[in-house]
Amino acid sequence: MATFTINGRDVDVDAHPDAPLLWVIREHLKLTGTKFGCGVGQCGACMVHVDGQTAFSCRTRVADVEGREITTIEGLSETGEHPLQQAWIAEEVPQCGYCQSGQIMRAANLLAMNPQPTRDEIVAHMSTNICRCGTYSRIVRAIERAAQEV
Amino acid sequence: MTRERTLGKTRPTRREFLQGVGVTFVVGATGIVGACGLEPGDDGLPLASAPDAAISPNAWVSLAADGTITIQFGGTEMGQGSMTSVPLALAEELDADWDDVRVETVAEHNPVYGNPARSRDLGYPILYTAGSATVRGYFTPMRQAGAQARKFLLDSAAEQWGVPVAELSTEPSRVVHGASGQSASYGEIVARAKVPEYLPEVDESEFKSHDEFRYLGKDLTRLDVPAKTNGSAEYGIDVQVPGMVYASILRTPVEGESPVAVDDAAARAIDGVTDVVTLPYGVAVVGETVEATIWGKAALDVTWSESSRFRATDHARDLDDYEARARDLDFHTDNPLWQEKGDVDTAFANAERVIEATYRTDPAYHAQMEPMNATASVSEDGKSAEIWVSTQTQSLTVLGSAEALETTPEKIAMHPMYIGGGYGRRTEYRQKYVDDALFVSRAVGKPVKVIWSREDDVKDGAFRPLAAQYLRAALDADGNITGLEQRVATPTVLGYMNEPRWAHAQGRDGIAMNGAQTTRYAIPNVRAEHVIVDRCSRLAPWRGVATSYTRFANESFMDELAHTLGADPLEFRIDLARENPEGRAVLEEVGRMANWSEPRDGRWLGVALSDYGGSSVSAGVAEISVDETTGVVRVHRFWMAIDAGFILSPRNTEAQMEGTIIYGLSNALKERITVNGGVVEQSNFYDYQVMRMNEVPEVEVRALTNTRPPSGIGELGLATTGAAVANALFAATGVRMRELPMTPDRVLTALTAREPGAPRA
Numbered sequence: 001m002a003t004f005t006i007n008g009r010d011v012d013v014d015a016h017p018d019a020p021l022l023w024v025i026r027e028h029l030k031l032t033g034t035k036f037g038c039g040v041g042q043c044g045a046c047m048v049h050v051d052g053q054t055a056f057s058c059r060t061r062v063a064d065v066e067g068r069e070i071t072t073i074e075g076l077s078e079t080g081e082h083p084l085q086q087a088w089i090a091e092e093v094p095q096c097g098y099c100q101s102g103q104i105m106r107a108a109n110l111l112a113m114n115p116q117p118t119r120d121e122i123v124a125h126m127s128t129n130i131c132r133c134g135t136y137s138r139i140v141r142a143i144e145r146a147a148q149e150v
Numbered sequence: 151m152t153r154e155r156t157l158g159k160t161r162p163t164r165r166e167f168l169q170g171v172g173v174t175f176v177v178g179a180t181g182i183v184g185a186c187g188l189e190p191g192d193d194g195l196p197l198a199s200a201p202d203a204a205i206s207p208n209a210w211v212s213l214a215a216d217g218t219i220t221i222q223f224g225g226t227e228m229g230q231g232s233m234t235s236v237p238l239a240l241a242e243e244l245d246a247d248w249d250d251v252r253v254e255t256v257a258e259h260n261p262v263y264g265n266p267a268r269s270r271d272l273g274y275p276i277l278y279t280a281g282s283a284t285v286r287g288y289f290t291p292m293r294q295a296g297a298q299a300r301k302f303l304l305d306s307a308a309e310q311w312g313v314p315v316a317e318l319s320t321e322p323s324r325v326v327h328g329a330s331g332q333s334a335s336y337g338e339i340v341a342r343a344k345v346p347e348y349l350p351e352v353d354e355s356e357f358k359s360h361d362e363f364r365y366l367g368k369d370l371t372r373l374d375v376p377a378k379t380n381g382s383a384e385y386g387i388d389v390q391v392p393g394m395v396y397a398s399i400l401r402t403p404v405e406g407e408s409p410v411a412v413d414d415a416a417a418r419a420i421d422g423v424t425d426v427v428t429l430p431y432g433v434a435v436v437g438e439t440v441e442a443t444i445w446g447k448a449a450l451d452v453t454w455s456e457s458s459r460f461r462a463t464d465h466a467r468d469l470d471d472y473e474a475r476a477r478d479l480d481f482h483t484d485n486p487l488w489q490e491k492g493d494v495d496t497a498f499a500n501a502e503r504v505i506e507a508t509y510r511t512d513p514a515y516h517a518q519m520e521p522m523n524a525t526a527s528v529s530e531d532g533k534s535a536e537i538w539v540s541t542q543t544q545s546l547t548v549l550g551s552a553e554a555l556e557t558t559p560e561k562i563a564m565h566p567m568y569i570g571g572g573y574g575r576r577t578e579y580r581q582k583y584v585d586d587a588l589f590v591s592r593a594v595g596k597p598v599k600v601i602w603s604r605e606d607d608v609k610d611g612a613f614r615p616l617a618a619q620y621l622r623a624a625l626d627a628d629g630n631i632t633g634l635e636q637r638v639a640t641p642t643v644l645g646y647m648n649e650p651r652w653a654h655a656q657g658r659d660g661i662a663m664n665g666a667q668t669t670r671y672a673i674p675n676v677r678a679e680h681v682i683v684d685r686c687s688r689l690a691p692w693r694g695v696a697t698s699y700t701r702f703a704n705e706s707f708m709d710e711l712a713h714t715l716g717a718d719p720l721e722f723r724i725d726l727a728r729e730n731p732e733g734r735a736v737l738e739e740v741g742r743m744a745n746w747s748e749p750r751d752g753r754w755l756g757v758a759l760s761d762y763g764g765s766s767v768s769a770g771v772a773e774i775s776v777d778e779t780t781g782v783v784r785v786h787r788f789w790m791a792i793d794a795g796f797i798l799s800p801r802n803t804e805a806q807m808e809g810t811i812i813y814g815l816s817n818a819l820k821e822r823i824t825v826n827g828g829v830v831e832q833s834n835f836y837d838y839q840v841m842r843m844n845e846v847p848e849v850e851v852r853a854l855t856n857t858r859p860p861s862g863i864g865e866l867g868l869a870t871t872g873a874a875v876a877n878a879l880f881a882a883t884g885v886r887m888r889e890l891p892m893t894p895d896r897v898l899t900a901l902t903a904r905e906p907g908a909p910r911a
Contacts, residue, residue, distance in 0.1 A: 016421065016441060023440040027396070032388035033381015035570070037519050038604040042835035045519055073381035080380035088379040089371060092801055095229030095809060097378030098385060098519040098570030127844040130835065132519050132571050133229050134812030136843040138805065 007075025044129030243296030282763030282862025406458030497633025520570020574691030756878030763862015770870030781898030814871030
């Protein structure tokens with residue numbers, strides 16, 4: 001049993017302590033916006049916030065988030081209208097879209113720490129995440145757009 | 151692109167018409183949807199008689215009395231945007247308000263909805279989203295369907311109002327009678343409409359002209375985009391079915407082997423593991439949670455057979471063998487030439503000089519972000535199933551599933567889901583991930599979701615094939631290219647991944663050979679030959695299909711010829727494209743974009759030309775620098791000019807080009823699969839690295855739009871990347887890289903071997 005907060009909701013999950021947080025989020029809690037990509041912290045598709053910091057949920061044991069606050073893409077904003085989400089639509093970033101939850105969560109972490117990042121800072125921060133469709137330039141533009149609007 | 155007229159000289163009855171938009175369609179009928187409120191007319195077909203009715207003037211569109219317009223989409227959406235652009239073509243001719251439109255992805259193998267551009271695969275149109283053929287194939291049928299539905303609405307309004315139809319016009323989702331000022335929404339007309347015995351005919355001459363388009367050619371937000379920013383887009387891996395269990399499969403490490411002894415005691419002891427199922431190609435651990443099945447899989451102790459021929463694979467030796475076949479001009483396999491133009495043998499016999507080169511390319515992995523997965527619920531008798539899957543083809547998924555269960559296609563109910571990257575990976579006739587879910591569900595009697603690990607996805611990957619290519623050119627005394635031959639030694643991909651289509655292909659494997667033809671250059675005698683060799687891995691089309699290696703070879707070779715003849719590589723190509731205005735135009739344009747002739751400090755340019763997706767053509771220029779101490783090649787900028795006919799969505803076109811360029815560059819510089827002893831040696835993104843944000847160039851794309859029908863954009867341009875970089879590298883160093891990928895170790899080796907004083911461009 002693990003107890004934590006996810007998107008502002010307190011949950012008790014009947015899961016093995018070693019269960020990856022990713023699968024707990026996706027299959028136990030049915031929040032499938034967080035994606036499985038590699039399982040080894042290499043691609044960023046599984047990124048969520050744990051106490052406001054990005055984490056690879058595939059490499060995070062559920063026991064390690066006991067009592068902590070998790071935010072997933074579904075909880076980034078109540079209405080799906082976080083400035084980054086709006087910028088993602090305005091710049092039409094997603095293609096296949098599979099990596100984009102992780103990209104947005106990673107970008108939200110950047111803007112929380114650094115509301116006006118330079119292009120180099122954006123690139124350095126976002127290079128943890130793979131987009132196989134090659135939407136990188138649009139991700140940069142969307143982050144810059146959101147930074148102007150925050 | 152021409153296509154048979156929608157309707158023949160004989161007016162079809164409505165019942166006939168409902169069998170499809172085109173006369174080539176032969177199977178099935180969708181008929182009236184939303185039948186609530188419909189009553190039978192004289193011919194037994196329903197009439198709309200209530201406000202909640204919906205009428206389908208044809209199989210593609212349903213018009214509801216509440217104003218909702220539902221359009222069927224015969225492709226699948228994997229990020230290329232055709233789920234928006236294809237229905238948009240219908241909505242345009244219907245003069246619909248796009249806000250009233252809902253799009254449904256067709257969830258069946260029904261040739262009525264097949265892509266006319268995919269009519270030859272199996273001998274009739276199938277639902278198969280690949281080869282950049284979706285917009286190309288569906289554009290005209292969608293416009294016909296939309297125009298016909300609009301005519302139906304006009305005819306109905308004329309009858310309802312007692313006015314001549316010629317006096318009516320439309321505004322978005324409204325019919326207007328200008329003379330009286332009377333108007334009504336499409337929904338209001340539908341609510342009072344009678345379905346006529348005969349549906350109106352449509353001639354292509356009645357289509358809107360391009361300057362009348364409200365939507366096409368403009369940038370609308372793709373329908374799938376908002377859901378892809380908030381986690382609500384549902385991919386195959388996201389499916390949740392009541393009563394579902396999970397399965398992880400320990401797959402045979404070597405293709406062709408099977409489990410001979412399974413010790414599953416430790417796996418079964420893991421909390422949450424409920425079953426262990428032995429399959430012909432692996433052992434499935436079934437459980438109540440994903441994590442239990444992953445741990446159970448790790449706890450299996452399986453002894454495998456050791457008889458597979460793939461155990462003899464040896465990457466380096468296999469490639470050498472391919473090369474020997476490619477270079478042996480007397481060696482031929484029993485399949486027709488890919489291209490034969492003029493008299494190649496005489497051209498070489500009379501040549502003043504012959505230039506030759508060999509190019510080698512390693513297999514490439516798709517690295518789609520969503521690992522293979524499928525969910526299936528098989529009936530108790532094992533003869534019918536419901537499946538949920540990210541697939542590029544409703545048709546082959548249904549046909550392959552029926553084959554797997556030894557049943558008939560109508561027993562397969564399928565749900566196509568959003569696709570987390572396709573790139574050709576999800577196009578097989580028999581999709582192993584679907585087989586997995588079907589077999590395990592049948593065995594355990596429950597719905598099962600099978601998820602491949604990334605390691606499964608790599609080690610059981612289906613790759614772009616290993617290839618060696620020999621090219622030679624015949625030059626006359628004046629330096630004219632009189633003959634060109636390209637011999638591609640690579641396996642048949644179709645013969646592996648789609649046997650029924652291979653049977654229809656008459657030995658011409660477009661998946662293995664696309665791009666080996668020479669059509670843009672004025673060379674009188676040309677031959678391209680597929681030398682079919684044994685495969686060393688599982689195979690699938692890759693993004694751009696074969697062009698990433700065939701064009702790497704022939705566009706690198708063009709560069710070699712230019713340098714041999716002392717010509718500027720761009721001017722040389724422009725001159726050779728003198729009889730091909732489209733090819734010439736994109737070359738000239740990309741030269742302007744890149745400011746080709748201007749030298750730049752420490753950076754070098756390379757150019758390549760490629761066509762793909764019907765009549766689309768692209769020219770790309772790479773600007774690179776190379777670190778001669780490490781062998782690292784950095785691409786700083788990439789310019790691309792394209793001609794893909796009419797551009798439906800400029801923004802999405804640019805996005806697709808950015809994507810294909812990055813996909814191509816990533817492969818050209820970094821990506822390499824090796825198979826030794828039958829084992830794929832790579833595992834995950836740490837040893838199959840793909841480009842990240844800190845490595846991508848600035849990309850600039852320009853589309854030369856015209857009024858030709860739209861041709862493909864989803865893969866266009868990718869094929870220019872490898873050759874453009876290799877050609878730039880030659881310009882930079884005088885070293886010719888004839889092998890993909892151009893990894894730092896290979897570049898360094900080539901630089902070290904460079905003779906002192908080697909020529910620089």
